[in-house]
Amino acid sequence: MSLNPAKPAAHDTNQACIPEHCFHAFDALYCSLTDANPIPPKFPDEKYPLFVTWDIKQRGEWHLRGCIGNFEPMPIHEGLAEYALVSAFRDTRFRKIDKSELERLRCSISLLTNFERGDTYLDWTIGVHGIRISFPHPSLIQSPSSEAPSPLSSSGNLPRVTSKQTFSATYLPDVIPEQGWDKIEAVDSAIEKAGWRHRITEDIRRSIKLERYQSSRCSVTWDDYIQWRKENEGY
Numbered sequence: 001m002s003l004n005p006a007k008p009a010a011h012d013t014n015q016a017c018i019p020e021h022c023f024h025a026f027d028a029l030y031c032s033l034t035d036a037n038p039i040p041p042k043f044p045d046e047k048y049p050l051f052v053t054w055d056i057k058q059r060g061e062w063h064l065r066g067c068i069g070n071f072e073p074m075p076i077h078e079g080l081a082e083y084a085l086v087s088a089f090r091d092t093r094f095r096k097i098d099k100s101e102l103e104r105l106r107c108s109i110s111l112l113t114n115f116e117r118g119d120t121y122l123d124w125t126i127g128v129h130g131i132r133i134s135f136p137h138p139s140l141i142q143s144p145s146s147e148a149p150s151p152l153s154s155s156g157n158l159p160r161v162t163s164k165q166t167f168s169a170t171y172l173p174d175v176i177p178e179q180g181w182d183k184i185e186a187v188d189s190a191i192e193k194a195g196w197r198h199r200i201t202e203d204i205r206r207s208i209k210l211e212r213y214q215s216s217r218c219s220v221t222w223d224d225y226i227q228w229r230k231e232n233e234g235y
Helices: 019-033 076-089 099-104 175-179 183-193 202-206 222-231
Strands: 047-058 061-075 105-117 130-136 166-171 209-221
Touching (some): 019 076, 019 099, 019 209, 019 222, 061 076, 061 105, 076 105, 099 222, 130 175, 130 183, 166 183, 175 183, 209 222
Antiparallel strands (some): 047 105, 105 209, 130 166
16 A cells, blocks of 8 residues: 555544444444445545454354455545445355344444554554565565575575465454464464465565554444434434
């Protein structure tokens, strides 16, 4: 993503996301699975990169049920409704969410802000930043001849370049502390998430282009949503 789009850098990161954003996303899913009519949003139609996350409660604990978003700033009236359905129905890690699951769902919205290019793969702060990494196929990496090889450097026996010559992945800011990862564990997990299925070396880590960002996040449960819908005379 360009570091110079019409991004909301001037917004207050902590206050950008509000429960109404979650209600709007929940409403999009609810109306898509029922015959209900959507309630028009009343919040400003500002532009943000955004992610919509669905969790489901199973045996008293929340488990991920879908999470997809977009790094390009988009009007959030349309963006929240669109990605509420994309994350519910098109996250390939999960089957589609169905009507029987509604009462156990929680919706979380992350509005992404303050994008910055990291100087290295370690140039970010756990609990503050999300990370977005990209790196070339390791067989395309040319280590500087002036540097002594790292003890963790790649060997000469790398897999051949396939049709995928560039890898990329992201983790939202809240994911890394939730998993208890340190920086290298988080980066290595992102490398695997990007689709690299072989040994992770220091050369691969050093080849990473890292973009760090922050987010404003808010969550509501089904009960919260239904109460909001009743109050808005749409239930």
